[in-house]
Amino acid sequence: MSNFSFISDTEWRCGCCNKELQPSKVNVEYMGSVFNVELMACPACGFVLVPEKLALGKMLEVEQLLEDK
Amino acid sequence: MDQPQLRTLEATCIQEESPQCSAACPIHIDVRAFMGCLAKEDWRGARRVLDRTMPFADIVGRICDEPCRIACKRAEIGDPLAVGSLERFCVSTVPMVLKQPKLPAKGGSVAVIGSGLSAMTAALDLARKGRNVVMMTGDEEVGGSLRGYAEEILPARVLSGAVETLDSYGVNIQFGCSLNKEFFDIVRQDSDAVFFDRDCAGLAALSIDCTHPDPLTLAVGNDGCFAGGGTTENGFSIMKQVEDGRRASLSIERYLQKVSLTAQREREGSCQTRLHTVTIGIEPLKEVLPADPAAGFTKQEAAREASRCIQCECKECVKQCAFLQEFTDYPKRVARKIYNNQAIVQGTRTANKMINSCMLCGQCTVICPHDFPMAEVCRTTRENMVAKSTMPPSAHEFALQDMEFSLGEFSAMARHQPGLDSSRYLFYPGCQLAGSAPETVEQTYLHLTRHLDGGVGLMLGCCGIPAQWSGRQELFGQTMQTFQTEVRKLGDPLIITACSSCYAVFKEFAPELEVQSLWQILDKGELPEQKTAPPQQLLTIHDPCTVRHEPEIRASVRSILKKIGIATAEQPYSGELTDCCGYGGLMQFANVPLGEKASRAKGLRSDLDGLAYCAMCRDNLAASGRRIAHLLDYLFPAGGQEDPLLRPNPGFSGRHENRARLKQHLLTTLWQEEPTMPPEYKDIKLFIDAQVMVLMNKRHILEDDLQKVIFQAEQSGRRLIDPENGHFLASFKPVRVTYWVEYQPDKQGFVIHNAYSHRMILPGDVK
Ligand code: SF4
Ligand code: SF4
Ligand code: SF4
Ligand SMILES: [Zn+2]
Numbered sequence: 044m045s046n047f048s049f050i051s052d053t054e055w056r057c058g059c060c061n062k063e064l065q066p067s068k069v070n071v072e073y074m075g076s077v078f079n080v081e082l083m084a085c086p087a088c089g090f091v092l093v094p095e096k097l098a099l100g101k102m103l104e105v106e107q108l109l110e111d112k
Numbered sequence: 113m114d115q116p117q118l119r120t121l122e123a124t125c126i127q128e129e130s131p132q133c134s135a136a137c138p139i140h141i142d143v144r145a146f147m148g149c150l151a152k153e154d155w156r157g158a159r160r161v162l163d164r165t166m167p168f169a170d171i172v173g174r175i176c177d178e179p180c181r182i183a184c185k186r187a188e189i190g191d192p193l194a195v196g197s198l199e200r201f202c203v204s205t206v207p208m209v210l211k212q213p214k215l216p217a218k219g220g221s222v223a224v225i226g227s228g229l230s231a232m233t234a235a236l237d238l239a240r241k242g243r244n245v246v247m248m249t250g251d252e253e254v255g256g257s258l259r260g261y262a263e264e265i266l267p268a269r270v271l272s273g274a275v276e277t278l279d280s281y282g283v284n285i286q287f288g289c290s291l292n293k294e295f296f297d298i299v300r301q302d303s304d305a306v307f308f309d310r311d312c313a314g315l316a317a318l319s320i321d322c323t324h325p326d327p328l329t330l331a332v333g334n335d336g337c338f339a340g341g342g343t344t345e346n347g348f349s350i351m352k353q354v355e356d357g358r359r360a361s362l363s364i365e366r367y368l369q370k371v372s373l374t375a376q377r378e379r380e381g382s383c384q385t386r387l388h389t390v391t392i393g394i395e396p397l398k399e400v401l402p403a404d405p406a407a408g409f410t411k412q413e414a415a416r417e418a419s420r421c422i423q424c425e426c427k428e429c430v431k432q433c434a435f436l437q438e439f440t441d442y443p444k445r446v447a448r449k450i451y452n453n454q455a456i457v458q459g460t461r462t463a464n465k466m467i468n469s470c471m472l473c474g475q476c477t478v479i480c481p482h483d484f485p486m487a488e489v490c491r492t493t494r495e496n497m498v499a500k501s502t503m504p505p506s507a508h509e510f511a512l513q514d515m516e517f518s519l520g521e522f523s524a525m526a527r528h529q530p531g532l533d534s535s536r537y538l539f540y541p542g543c544q545l546a547g548s549a550p551e552t553v554e555q556t557y558l559h560l561t562r563h564l565d566g567g568v569g570l571m572l573g574c575c576g577i578p579a580q581w582s583g584r585q586e587l588f589g590q591t592m593q594t595f596q597t598e599v600r601k602l603g604d605p606l607i608i609t610a611c612s613s614c615y616a617v618f619k620e621f622a623p624e625l626e627v628q629s630l631w632q633i634l635d636k637g638e639l640p641e642q643k644t645a646p647p648q649q650l651l652t653i654h655d656p657c658t659v660r661h662e663p664e665i666r667a668s669v670r671s672i673l674k675k676i677g678i679a680t681a682e683q684p685y686s687g688e689l690t691d692c693c694g695y696g697g698l699m700q701f702a703n704v705p706l707g708e709k710a711s712r713a714k715g716l717r718s719d720l721d722g723l724a725y726c727a728m729c730r731d732n733l734a735a736s737g738r739r740i741a742h743l744l745d746y747l748f749p750a751g752g753q754e755d756p757l758l759r760p761n762p763g764f765s766g767r768h769e770n771r772a773r774l775k776q777h778l779l780t781t782l783w784q785e786e787p788t789m790p791p792e793y794k795d796i797k798l799f800i801d802a803q804v805m806v807l808m809n810k811r812h813i814l815e816d817d818l819q820k821v822i823f824q825a826e827q828s829g830r831r832l833i834d835p836e837n838g839h840f841l842a843s844f845k846p847v848r849v850t851y852w853v854e855y856q857p858d859k860q861g862f863v864i865h866n867a868y869s870h871r872m873i874l875p876g877d878v879k
Binding site: 058059071073074090093103108112 | 462465504829830831833836840852866868869870871873875
């Protein structure tokens, strides 16, 4: 998952800042492993979007892999 | 699990033992594989099976006297397999497929006296192993007594083909030798070991007594002479010739290598097998006979006859267990995988999921002829994983949090009967019944208080079995201790459990406490006045797996059913053999799809509508689509409930909320106490349609989680918005899991459109 990009156009806008989400590099972490990934986030406040497909797809896969390590 | 433990376990499961046929075969031909190949018309495959083990297959395959046939399992239910005729079919239609390689020469010279089948076999086996072999015979041809066969059974060209075969492995054949004492003295001097084939005319002249070889080693004397073959009190057996030739060659190998002639030879020759194969329910098909007996089998006939082979194996436990079927393995292999899994220091532990998928229900142990303790193996392995911090956190967390909630301030309580300050009894409905049917819990409790003397206290909580199942020994120990302290405070009343898991836990881990099941109490005492009419149709009883070893509880349940006029029919997998509904061992949490399969499988044991007396079985089977009621539904029906068989599965959220509501309700109505105030976020009202609810159940997301997310998002304003439809998307991480909710404000609350979660931690995760 390291250095992966999961950016894709989205209808979601930041409700706080009323901004369109932009690709943004963030560190995500699980079981002591840190990955730098590109996700859609609010350019003003940094609210990161994890879409359902990612949460139940690639992310779940990596989580389970790390749990079995 | 250490090596010796693994060995013991492996020896307990006999699935890998030989089938009866190959055990009975003196040279252990893999008859089962042979039949398997023929049945699928893999003729060359069948020939390869013979070539692997049978010397001179072209000869022996034609005349084998099939000692395995009487041992064939099919004989128990009809005709055994026609092994001999099928071998004959095979070798006369398919030429050799596999020529065994000759190993590099390694010295040691062996004389083989005689040229019958045992001499041929010994010479061939020893030459293959690289020994220098001279075969000496007074005859002019090989075969000994085999030359007496009619041409149409054993053609002369096939028999003499053996000479070429022996040649090709470098056996030096000397025909026309005069067998006398001088000849023998020279042979003895020139060779390190000698084998005498007793199917040979002139042996008597050799001044050595070959009549009584040692049955295990075939040694005559102790100076490297061996003898076998020929006619015995049982007559002249083809396979005896082959067996003796092979046994002698193995003895000579040992003799030449100067190792023990006798150690570990029990499995040579016909032997016993521990393989256990059940033939009940197998159709007793008649033997297929060749339409033209002289011509033997046609291909179709051979395939048909071979397909009668039942491919003997055990797997009796696997046939019934959804878990073992899912991982397509039998306990011996499961044990090996577990052993390997825990030996992994760095790398992926691929068996974790499997270890957490056993329902720990003990059905296999009852079925297994050797009581394989699969549940104990999996449970102790989980304990080890927890101790070594290799247990995947996601496997049991949801269930353990549910347990924590059941034991927490919003659901748990312990009180004497209202108005009394001591208890002779203590009703313990258990977390799942409280979650599934709270009104029924109340009714049952009131009934007990009315009919039992000396005060009936009430305790709501959880027995801690989820901790025990998930290998959390410390947590389980604490839970048991707290429970025991509470019981002591109430003056050690007799505990009445409605749940058989609680009953099992208290009995095993708090043996000094007095425990009885609600069913025993109700059966002995007074039953309520009936408010629900018994169903018109027959019901089948689904015993929970935790009463497998509790015949008295099972009998009480049946007795109550009779008294209240519910007609039931037993199904074969009940009682001691009953299945787990998928909750056992927390399997349905660690492996959601398998949990669904297991509950479906339990429900499908009978076509009839069901009756359960475990709340979890009831709810899981209801979720799987079965019409099923809980016994208490008929005894203490909840208001407004129509047909108990149609009561829906409350799901995880429903159970969670029910427990909290039950405590609040009982405290205020029966004890006139102020309820514990729920936290502020509980005021959030949700509207969730059935589809989203199903999704949330599968994803282990509770309404409680959604309330927390929305509460936090609405307070902080941190949420995404879709301008198209006005939906909001917000996330929150109460403990370790981040929940996402897509929702829409409504006049009275919030409509939920979707919910999902992940465990990966984001930088800004709101805690
Ligand atoms: S049924 Fe097949 S596997 Fe079983 S004993 Fe007979 S030949 Fe062997
Ligand atoms: S789920 Fe039950 S029957 Fe299956 S292996 Fe585990 S303990 Fe045995
Ligand atoms: S019942 Fe199962 S565990 Fe027992 S011997 Fe057969 S395959 Fe092995
Ligand atoms: Zn923002």
